[in-house]
Amino acid sequence: MNLVVGVLALQGAFAAHAECVASLGVSVLEVRTPEQLEDVDALVMPGGESSTMSQLLLSSGLFDAIAQRIAKGMPTFGTCAGMILLASEVLDGRPDQRSFGAIDISVRRNAFGRQIDSFETAIDTPFGEFHGVFIRAPRIERTGSAVEVIGRLGDEPVLVRQGNVLAASFHPELAGDARLHEYFVTTMTTARKV
């Protein structure tokens, strides 16, 4: 089996995600065009600026291509801005900002504050304690009934899953810990390939 995980590389922390995936011994491909998307089995959407990425998704033709793949069940993992792109409802976004509506959550952009409020802290997850890095992070303000909350910061959800879609409001790619990427690749992606 030759699994290829794509990392959306329009803008943002795609290099750090690609390193994390590669550290698991899995092939990685940076995705900037619909043609490149055809060559991947799963997709990671990194942090960055969701408004910038939303525009580049439309101009590159990737928006519709990714929406079709997600609808067909492509495993997708979004962090921070990537989570905003996957959400069904975006609060405090730009009016022209698009999202895939792939996971039934409402997220508020930059709800944890500006950069001086950015922080790192421990999060409870099923894999044990995970170090969460939150950068101008979005907040999950509502989760639909089909959404499973996997990780919490205090009482609030910060890591959620619905079917083949995984979303985190923090940055596992910056913590030097690939357990979450491993969960995505082994549990969500490999299971589907078999």
Add this chain to the structure above:
Amino acid sequence: MTSTNGSSVGTQRVKRGLAEMLKGGVIMDVVNAEQAKIAEDAGACAVMALERVPADIRRDGGVARMSDPEMIEGIKAAVTIPVMAKVRIGHFVEAQILEALGVDFIDESEVLTPADETHHIDKFGFTVPFVCGATNLGEALRRVSEGACMIRSKGEAGTGNIVEAVRHLRNIFGDIRKITQADNAELFQWAKTLQAPLGLVQEIAETGKFPVPIFCAGGIATPADAALAMQLGGEAVFVGSGIFKSDDPAPRAKAIVEATTHFRDANVLARVSRGLGAPMTGIAMDEINGTQRFAERGW
């Protein structure tokens, strides 16, 4: 800095993390809320709020300082993307003020008139991250040793001429490539030659890369300039005078955003370079005398 609930703000990881988020993007100089909106509409990943773009600072002469807080707050209120602002080299009080205003990144910049001709700011003392300019690897590593979380080429701001930024990127990435091939004994000599901390030189040798993101700034005026900077190893670009000193800023800004993302795709570059109107006029390097060369400021 740790709070009572065990979470930490202002750590190197959190500060460098924002630099990671800006990769592959375009940071645009803006002088008012209206320009900031144009920049955000065009897909900028951040804006740099300043009173005059470098081309005007160059033209006007005199002392260039931190911008008026009122103007910075106006820009913060106008956009949802990160807002950066500049302080004079060594002027840590201007930096304290920008931190109090809640800007997302501070540029300790040679474009403004230096406040200290010996010392740069101790950037570890701040919660907000800093970016600093560099012309070569030694200068870049000295800035990291003072706490900078992002390095940008200095280029020669306000000229619309990419030649100096190319020189600086080639200096930095060329020496990084050499260091990754050096043996242990040679690393001691590299540290001496570069006047940089040995530990950081050894880190480059071990990891094969610079400790923080390296962006390109200084002289980008066209989509092709942005793609050139990216292909030379820049991880994102700053565009100062190049957008709002051109004939038609909005389409040029959008084209530079596309070119920065699709920097290896010549077909995209050809498409977005079409019909943009005149870029800023630009200045050749031999038209600038020594005291007007911003890149020579900083130590």
